[in-house]
Amino acid sequence: MLRRRLSSLLLRSPCSSSAAASSCHHQQQHHLLLPTHAEKPPALNLLRLFTSLAGTDGERPFIAFVLGGPGSGKGTQCSRIASDFGFSHVSAGDLLRNEIAAGTDQGEWILEIIREGRIVPSEITVELVRKAIESSTAKRVLIDGFPRCEENRIAFEKITGTEPDLVLFFDCPEDEMVKRLLSRNQGRVDDNIETIKKRLKVFESLNLPVVEYYSSRGKAHKIKATGTEDEIFEAVRKLFSSLRL
Numbered sequence: 001m002l003r004r005r006l007s008s009l010l011l012r013s014p015c016s017s018s019a020a021a022s023s024c025h026h027q028q029q030h031h032l033l034l035p036t037h038a039e040k041p042p043a044l045n046l047l048r049l050f051t052s053l054a055g056t057d058g059e060r061p062f063i064a065f066v067l068g069g070p071g072s073g074k075g076t077q078c079s080r081i082a083s084d085f086g087f088s089h090v091s092a093g094d095l096l097r098n099e100i101a102a103g104t105d106q107g108e109w110i111l112e113i114i115r116e117g118r119i120v121p122s123e124i125t126v127e128l129v130r131k132a133i134e135s136s137t138a139k140r141v142l143i144d145g146f147p148r149c150e151e152n153r154i155a156f157e158k159i160t161g162t163e164p165d166l167v168l169f170f171d172c173p174e175d176e177m178v179k180r181l182l183s184r185n186q187g188r189v190d191d192n193i194e195t196i197k198k199r200l201k202v203f204e205s206l207n208l209p210v211v212e213y214y215s216s217r218g219k220a221h222k223i224k225a226t227g228t229e230d231e232i233f234e235a236v237r238k239l240f241s242s243l244r245l
């Protein structure tokens with residue numbers, strides 16, 4: 001059943017759901033990132049694969065993707081994992097907000113996508129994430145809030161030639177996520193009820209399939225994301241303590 005759903009997901013266009021259709025309106029221009037099985041990664045990217053994710057000792061860092069709905073507590077728990085387990089914390093959302101803060105045309109365009117709760121094209125995010133991993137000196141890296149959809153995942157894996165070692169999934173009920181986002185108070189353009197509703201739809205239709213994909217490969221670990229921050233971190237700590245890092 002899961003396999004049937006996965007294969008149908010992988011066979012169809014990565015942005016074919018209604019929520020995705022609007023999120024990937026630049027799909028035509030990004031044909032190189034689409035997951036046609038016959039397609040080979042561009043030579044330049046293949047070259048990068050051997051240089052960009054390797055540290056000075058020639059090994060890439062341990063990579064954990066941290067996923068969960070908006071407001072599920074990804075950022076909060078990532079900070080704690082980073083300080084207790086020596087991870088570098090790369091937040092894809094923060095990387096995009098840095099682009100906005102830089103005041104470029106591209107930043108303005110990203111702002112509109114975020115304001116509408118849509119997903120920024122992989123071409124931009126994968127490069128930001130790749131550069132952040134490359135410039136980190138840490139041996140362990142958390143990628144918070146990425147990949148957001150199958151297209152992101154496939155583009156990342158193609159361009160970097162690597163898969164995450166672990167995927168953490170914070171499982172949180174929608175009403176709790178909405179409550180947390182409405183009281184986050186960070187002045188974010190997307191923490192309003194209209195955008196939150198769209199983000200929840202995008203999460204369910206596009207991000208959950210990524211979690212299912214990694215579940216089917218035995219890489220995803222689900223953490224119950226309700227309760228206090230401390231309670232949730234206890235479950236996280238157990239998992240990370242059991243890893244051979």
Ligand SMILES: Nc1ncnc2c1ncn2[C@@H]1O[C@H](COP(=O)(O)OP(=O)(O)O)[C@@H](O)[C@H]1O
Binds near residue numbers: 069074076077228
């Ligand atoms: N366990 C928790 N209980 C209540 N509020 C929480 C909990 N974890 C995080 N929060 C708060 O909820 C909001 C969203 O958390 P955040 O870590 O930013 O989530 P995400 O990165 O998944 O959107 C923040 O204001 C944060 O302080």
Ligand SMILES: O=c1ccn([C@@H]2O[C@H](COP(=O)(O)OP(=O)(O)O)[C@@H](O)[C@H]2O)c(=O)[nH]1
Binds near residue numbers: 070092093145199
């Ligand atoms: O890989 C990513 C990460 C984030 N976003 C955009 O940035 C917003 C905020 O992401 P962030 O992870 O900061 O939100 P959170 O889930 O933490 O509330 C998302 O809704 C998307 O519009 C994106 O397009 N691609």
Ligand SMILES: [Mg+2]
Binds near residue numbers: 074075093145
């Ligand atoms: Mg966050």
